[in-house]
Amino acid sequence: MTLAVLLSACDDSENGRVTAAEYGEVLFNDSRLSESNFNSFSCATCHATTPTPPAGRMDSGYTLYDSAFRESWWGGYETRLLDAVNFCYVNFMRGVAPLPKDSPQSRALYEYLVSISPSPSAPARPFTVVKDVVDVSRGDRARGQQVYIEACQSCHGAPHTGAGRLTELASILPEVTNDYGTLFPGVPKSLVVIEKVRHGQFFGVGGNMPLYSLETLSDEDLGALLTFMDL
Numbered sequence: 001m002t003l004a005v006l007l008s009a010c011d012d013s014e015n016g017r018v019t020a021a022e023y024g025e026v027l028f029n030d031s032r033l034s035e036s037n038f039n040s041f042s043c044a045t046c047h048a049t050t051p052t053p054p055a056g057r058m059d060s061g062y063t064l065y066d067s068a069f070r071e072s073w074w075g076g077y078e079t080r081l082l083d084a085v086n087f088c089y090v091n092f093m094r095g096v097a098p099l100p101k102d103s104p105q106s107r108a109l110y111e112y113l114v115s116i117s118p119s120p121s122a123p124a125r126p127f128t129v130v131k132d133v134v135d136v137s138r139g140d141r142a143r144g145q146q147v148y149i150e151a152c153q154s155c156h157g158a159p160h161t162g163a164g165r166l167t168e169l170a171s172i173l174p175e176v177t178n179d180y181g182t183l184f185p186g187v188p189k190s191l192v193v194i195e196k197v198r199h200g201q202f203f204g205v206g207g208n209m210p211l212y213s214l215e216t217l218s219d220e221d222l223g224a225l226l227t228f229m230d231l
């Protein structure tokens, strides 16, 4: 609360100067926050900032509205906000090193997150990682198409063609699985996809795709998605 008061007290927007929070919002929406040439993600690629995410958007990351004063982050794995941000910055945005505490970028991002966090304390959000992946029941094809559009399409583009994808590095789905028989002999293709969706780059898998927790993508929706992708 005191911080919010402090912030509004030094709000310079009325005399035309850019406040730290405004600069933070620009950084939040700009993939060039990361210096890596291989990065095309901005914070906004994976996080909404409205109280509830806009309809039609199923992100791997939670909305960051009221995120600044949560009790902890990443399901309790992170107890400092900057560490929670840097986890994304390094692992998903290929930042070479974590943003230092006193850098203009980390300070501005902090002020921006504070500016969209009216509640002085907010409960931690649950984050359940599926550790050992197992097959899931297949589901409804139409629902699967909806899940594809809302969860995968912004990065991977249209199914079968990749049209409109965010980056050439995002594979064409589901065609990328055509080679899985030789790459992962004896493992069902669907299980490789489940592994990717549930772990992103973790547990020995490479890349910078984010992981989906059970809260952000249910097994039911994942099953429907597999049906849609004929897997």
Ligand code: HEC
Binding pocket: 028, 033, 041, 042, 043, 044, 045, 046, 047, 060, 061, 062, 063, 064, 067, 070, 072, 073, 074, 075, 081, 084, 085, 088, 089, 092, 093, 109, 124, 125, 127, 208, 209, 210, 211, 212
């Ligand atoms: C490629 C997707 C992706 C990008 C890009 C990304 N994040 Fe995240 N972020 C996630 C995921 C997945 C989580 C874990 C789920 C969650 O807690 O929201 C997460 C968690 C967080 C959390 C903890 C939220 C909580 O309550 O647990 C914060 C804060 C955060 N990200 C901030 C940022 C900021 C700031 C940026 C830009 C510098 C950023 N993220 C970039 C995917 C991403």
Ligand code: HEC
Binding pocket: 041, 045, 046, 148, 151, 152, 153, 154, 155, 156, 167, 169, 170, 171, 173, 176, 192, 193, 196, 197, 200, 201, 206, 207, 208, 209, 210
């Ligand atoms: C934030 C962007 C983003 C989102 C959202 C996303 N992906 Fe990805 N995905 C990528 C990128 C980039 C790669 C290539 C790098 C890597 O392997 O991590 C990738 C790779 C993959 C691969 C592995 C391809 C290979 O090399 O074998 C699969 C499978 C996949 N994604 C499936 C999905 C599915 C299914 C969804 C939706 C539930 C999804 N992705 C959502 C960015 C994303």
